Amino acid sequence: MISLKKKTENKIVSSEKNQAKHIIAKAVMIFLGIFILLYILSFLVMILWTLNSSLKGDRLFTKEPFGLLDFNDIRWENYSIAFNKLTNSKFFESLNDYVYFDYWKMFLNSFLFAAGTAGMGIFMNFLVAYPMGRYDFPGKKFLFNMAILLMVIPVVGNMSSSLYVRRVLGIYDNMFLHIITASGGFGMNFMLIYGAVKSVSGSYVDAAKIDGAGDFTIMTRISLPMVFPLMFCLFMIGFTGHWNDYSTILVYLPSSPNLAYGLHLFRSTATTGDGITDPQVLAAYILVAIPSTIFWCVGQSFVLENYTVGGLKE
Template identity: 35%
Template sequence: MQESVQEREQARGYRKGGPARRRLRGVARCIFPVVSYTVVCLWCLFFLLMIFWAVINSFKSYLNFYQDPLWFPKTGTGFGWNFSNYAKAFNALQVTRNSEIIRAPRMLLNSLIYAGGSGILSVITACLASYILAKYSYLKWVRSLWILVLITNYLPIGASLSANIKMLTDLGLYDSMLGIMFWQCGAFGYIFLIYYATWKSVSWSYAEAAFIDGAGHFRTMLLIMWPMTRTIFGVLFIQQFISLWNDYMTPIIYLPSYPNLSYGAYQFQFTAANPDVATVPIQIAGLLLLAIPIFVLFLIFRNKIMGSLTLGGLKG
């Protein structure tokens, strides 16, 4: 009987975590990071190679590209580094609207206004709406609004293109930069869901301490709670800015008088009448020009984007 009890104890110890199982978990802990980092490194290497390929081919001539599309430009007559490709691409970034030629500088301004304005409004509205639903859920009308948010997010509710155009025209928002900005700043989307989870992770004790000191609800949100989520705010704005920067369908349909750079790059595929501009190296140069502002934006805010959300503490 004593031996059987000892055997059962040994078996129970093995099930809970015997030497063999501990060794297996140790091997898994060693292998998993190696496999994960290897996959991430290969993924990053793939994108870096694609960017490298695009950059070196943007400086090639038409003949050099089709002779050797995988390596640096060749030297010799008709070959070499053609920096003029970027000048040709910049001059080709133009759109005709109502017999008016709109060139790259004006399209750049339209892109900055459209992406920046719509992006900041989208994040602000999502920030305010998610704060109310996350921190005032004890109110009955807030709980009802949360159900409505779930319905609008998970049910395919939408309107047709013609209905949207008619609605915007009737409201005087069609072909209006400011009107389209407000039309696109819907508070309930993926930005709302991310910010809602962020607010849930912030302790309400900070707000209670501010209320004791005499702060109101809006002041508490603006000066106490929001600074704790500035990193999330910045990251979401950058994501939204990039998404809107690459958006060419909205300007085509709803802002015909305000074409942006994405629409200008989209027009590259219709430049076959100009064989000098229709070559692949010049088209690649145009796309890289379109990516430069996004790259500069990342360099400026890289510390905010790569930083982590840091929360303070309460005394006492």
């Protein structure tokens, strides 16, 4: 029998251990809070520094790169100069001439590429996810396992082959053809939409069938509206990603520079001279960042609440 004294001692030790655990947990949370504060500051300092420096004259920036700007000499013209300098030219063999891409042309290319690629991608994902999630048919399990394998199998070094195939098919450097051929129906977005289609209650479908609805009507009037919020969320994420994608343009669509690729070319020019000052270069960075920031501000609450990822299983 354990004496009363022993029981009390055990209780005190247990209570002290519990207190210690809570104290350690609090200490970890405080550490995380400090880490987050430093992380937020690191971004804010950099972005504020960029904004501050973009409004300086070149001499002041060279002398005091981290000093506050001179409020009596704010160089708003840095932005107009950067806007005009964000121009690229490409030689088109078909025209035997150079074509110039200013900010607005590159903006249009960015919009077409981002909206087209993201939209086509989501559409293709839905085309695959809907029948897979809604019906049971021969070959479904094979396709699903293939979808998982395609996500997991690493493919290294097929860029050269991809370029070769696109040149042979005549798709290379054509934005419209690239958009309709580049987006596959599988991948992470397929898994997410598949899960959403599966979660649509069968009772809605049964009720629609009783009313005489066919497969296409059920898809467009019942399932699609229900999974549309997730699809829009994925579209927003894809749009932002493709808006900022310069490597795909550089590799596959060099004649349709978007803002990100245009900035890459601008940066190359700026480092080799051409009378562009460092504050003007920073102003160009801000000009390229503005459109995507606005798009994100419009759609961000939607994305933040709806984006979640599960496991690689049915």
